[in-house]
Amino acid sequence: MNDPSVTILTTVARCRVRMQLVAAARRAGITIPLAIVAVELFAGTSAVAPGPLIAIAGGALALAIAALPSILRVPSIRTSAAEIDARLRLQDRTVTAVQLLDDADPMARLVVRDAATRLSMVSPGRVFPFEAPVHFRSAVAGALGATVLFVVMNAVRDQPVAPPDGSGGIRSAGAAQSGRMGKPPSTAQVGEGAAPSAVAAQPLASSQTPAAREDLPIGHESAKNDPSGQTLARSESATRTIDAAPAAAARDVGAAAGARDSARGATGFAARTAAAAGGVSGTIDANPADGMRGTARYAAPASAAYRDQYRIASDRARSAVAQERLPARLRTYVKRYFVAIHP
Amino acid sequence: MTSIDTVQAQATAFRATFDSLKAEIGRVFVGHSALVDHLLVCFFCQGHALVEGPPGLGKTLLIKTLSDAADLRFARVQCTPDLMPADVTGTNILVDTPGGQREFVFQRGPIFANIVLADEINRATPRTQAAFLEAMQERRVTVFGVTHPLDVPFSVFATQNPIEMEGTYPLPEAQLDRFFFKLNVPVPGVADMAEIMARTTGDQQTRVNRAVDLDTVRSMLGLIRQVRIADETMRLVLMLVRATHPDVDEALPEVKQYVRYGASPRAAQAIILAAKAFALVDGRYHVAAEDVRRVAVPALNHRLILNFHGEMERITATSIVERVLAARGHA
Numbered sequence: 001m002n003d004p005s006v007t008i009l010t011t012v013a014r015c016r017v018r019m020q021l022v023a024a025a026r027r028a029g030i031t032i033p034l035a036i037v038a039v040e041l042f043a044g045t046s047a048v049a050p051g052p053l054i055a056i057a058g059g060a061l062a063l064a065i066a067a068l069p070s071i072l073r074v075p076s077i078r079t080s081a082a083e084i085d086a087r088l089r090l091q092d093r094t095v096t097a098v099q100l101l102d103d104a105d106p107m108a109r110l111v112v113r114d115a116a117t118r119l120s121m122v123s124p125g126r127v128f129p130f131e132a133p134v135h136f137r138s139a140v141a142g143a144l145g146a147t148v149l150f151v152v153m154n155a156v157r158d159q160p161v162a163p164p165d166g167s168g169g170i171r172s173a174g175a176a177q178s179g180r181m182g183k184p185p186s187t188a189q190v191g192e193g194a195a196p197s198a199v200a201a202q203p204l205a206s207s208q209t210p211a212a213r214e215d216l217p218i219g220h221e222s223a224k225n226d227p228s229g230q231t232l233a234r235s236e237s238a239t240r241t242i243d244a245a246p247a248a249a250a251r252d253v254g255a256a257a258g259a260r261d262s263a264r265g266a267t268g269f270a271a272r273t274a275a276a277a278g279g280v281s282g283t284i285d286a287n288p289a290d291g292m293r294g295t296a297r298y299a300a301p302a303s304a305a306y307r308d309q310y311r312i313a314s315d316r317a318r319s320a321v322a323q324e325r326l327p328a329r330l331r332t333y334v335k336r337y338f339v340a341i342h343p
Numbered sequence: 344m345t346s347i348d349t350v351q352a353q354a355t356a357f358r359a360t361f362d363s364l365k366a367e368i369g370r371v372f373v374g375h376s377a378l379v380d381h382l383l384v385c386f387f388c389q390g391h392a393l394v395e396g397p398p399g400l401g402k403t404l405l406i407k408t409l410s411d412a413a414d415l416r417f418a419r420v421q422c423t424p425d426l427m428p429a430d431v432t433g434t435n436i437l438v439d440t441p442g443g444q445r446e447f448v449f450q451r452g453p454i455f456a457n458i459v460l461a462d463e464i465n466r467a468t469p470r471t472q473a474a475f476l477e478a479m480q481e482r483r484v485t486v487f488g489v490t491h492p493l494d495v496p497f498s499v500f501a502t503q504n505p506i507e508m509e510g511t512y513p514l515p516e517a518q519l520d521r522f523f524f525k526l527n528v529p530v531p532g533v534a535d536m537a538e539i540m541a542r543t544t545g546d547q548q549t550r551v552n553r554a555v556d557l558d559t560v561r562s563m564l565g566l567i568r569q570v571r572i573a574d575e576t577m578r579l580v581l582m583l584v585r586a587t588h589p590d591v592d593e594a595l596p597e598v599k600q601y602v603r604y605g606a607s608p609r610a611a612q613a614i615i616l617a618a619k620a621f622a623l624v625d626g627r628y629h630v631a632a633e634d635v636r637r638v639a640v641p642a643l644n645h646r647l648i649l650n651f652h653g654e655m656e657r658i659t660a661t662s663i664v665e666r667v668l669a670a671r672g673h674a
Binding site for chain 2: 106
């Protein structure tokens with residue numbers, strides 16, 4: 001038979017760890033539902049989209065809050081022994097034995113031996129099972145209610161909104177998301193043509209096929225609003241036709257393209273390019289992200305390699321635009337594209 | 344045989360003796376198992392008990408049966424107003440010696456017994472009641488300047504009738520405090536009454552067998568004090584006793600309202616000793632909180648002095664003690 005003192009101390013120590021674990025789990029039963037509600041509340045009110053990182057951080061914080069008291073307030077051996085006695089109805093055997101572990105008196109040894117006999121069969125998991133906290137059901141119900149409310153509110157917000165004139169315009173989910181993030185919802189309809197995506201946002205010369213070129217959004221060729229364009233235009237000997245008539249329509253289409261791009265999960269960088277290409281009156285000096293106020297502000301890379309590549313590509317594009325016969329709107333498109341991706 | 348085995352054997356013998364004594368008493372005294380337990384514990388703790396109850400409930404029979412079952416020297420003192428202290432303690436009497444001389448020889452009184460039954464002690468005068476004081480506390484008697492030690496074991500079991508107060512001298516608080524327990528004898532139930540009738544009105548008289556001899560009893564008396572008690576349990580006892588005082592912060596509103604004086608440290612001693620005895624009876628070598636709960640009422644109820652409001656509103660000390668126990672989670 002093992003030393004009774006060792007048996008008692010080992011069992012009490014194991015039970016103490018288990019007590020802390022159970023206590024932390026009980027607290028987590030409250031803190032995790034609260035964290036769910038908090039994350040949903042944050043997602044509903046904040047401009048930042050609730051990514052998985054926020055959810056993970058919320059869960060980790062809830063677990064930390066649940067575990068912190070158990071870490072900070074470790075119960076003493078005597079306290080743990082008293083708790084074991086109460087759970088197993090050992091009539092104070094353990095707490096008395098813990099006190100008498102070093103006592104050589106025969107009666108004390110009998111107490112220790114008696115307690116060790118009782119504790120040798122004890123399983124901490126059975127003594128301290130995981131139990132739901134007192135208000136666990138209320139907490140779970142609250143979290144479920146908040147989740148349902150969150151989902152319903154999102155669904156309502158994402159529903160298409162018919163314009164007052166009854167034209168049946170469709171607002172994309174991305175536009176709705178942008179609206180939730182603080183950007184005023186665009187009244188533009190989704191037009192045809194694709195704005196460059198983040199992947200496509202490479203500083204290359206125009207390589208679209210003629211068919212694709214026809215699908216491109218019409219740029220707003222405004223030398224006043226585009227100093228680089230002015231520079232480009234001044235450097236070119238070829239004459240350019242400034243077509244002011246379709247400018248407004250082109251602006252709308254371009255904005256819609258940017259919004260749609262945003263709906264596809266494009267970064268602000270791609271949106272910026274689309275906005276620039278679509279006739280938004282951006283200048284080189286102006287902050288291109290102004291058009292995406294409220295979203296994450298992504299800037300074009302500013303590394304030396306990027307700048308070199310940008311310079312090579314923009315030179316090629318410039319020479320291509322100068323040498324080839326291109327419609328004016330495509331010239332403007334290419335020009336604005338390079339404005340947008342300017343390092 | 345190791346000392347551990349010795350102690351274990353003694354504890355086993357104690358439990359067997361207790362059970363056999365209880366069984367023998369049960370052959371004569373019907374029912375009231377808890378009362379018998381408390382009386383036996385009081386005896387093994389070498390305490391004195393005040394047994395209170397209406398006439399005819401078997402108080403005297405209970406105590407007499409205990410002495411018969413344990414083969415102890417038993418003395419009965421029927422207390423009356425004209426009972427003198429010398430009638431209890433004994434006195435010097437003038438006797439003729441074989442040599443023709445005359446000398447004073449101490450004639451022992453009934454107090455020199457193992458179990459003394461002071462029947463209706465509240466009918467004795469305070470002077471006679473005081474004669475019991477030294478014997479109960481010091482376990483010795485001093486007569487004419489000579490101290491005579493009392494026998495071991497020694498316990499005084501006094502009875503009193505709570506309903507007849509005419510011509511009585513209520514025990515003073517100092518003397519009440521010397522009683523280890525105050526035991527109330529309730530009226531038996533119908534089944535117990537039927538059993539009592541069957542045993543006492545037939546032609547067969549039940550006789551008590553000797554369950555244990557005097558030497559065995561003496562060997563067991565020291566064992567109780569070896570039982571261990573944890574600090575937590577000790578603190579429970581002390582807080583319990585302290586909570587009976589109306590002038591402490593942790594006193595309950597009922598205590599502040601109805602109690603004039605709380606229990607003394609002697610009450611805590613009684614609780615712990617009795618709890619140790621009950622632990623042995625229960626087969627343990629340590630005191631548990633439930634042992635304390637078991638003995639708190641008989642150990643405390645005669646040590647609480649109620650104030651005017653308590654007496655006017657017929658509050659009992661027992662109810663106060665039970666409230667204190669309930670407040671400490673041991674109801």
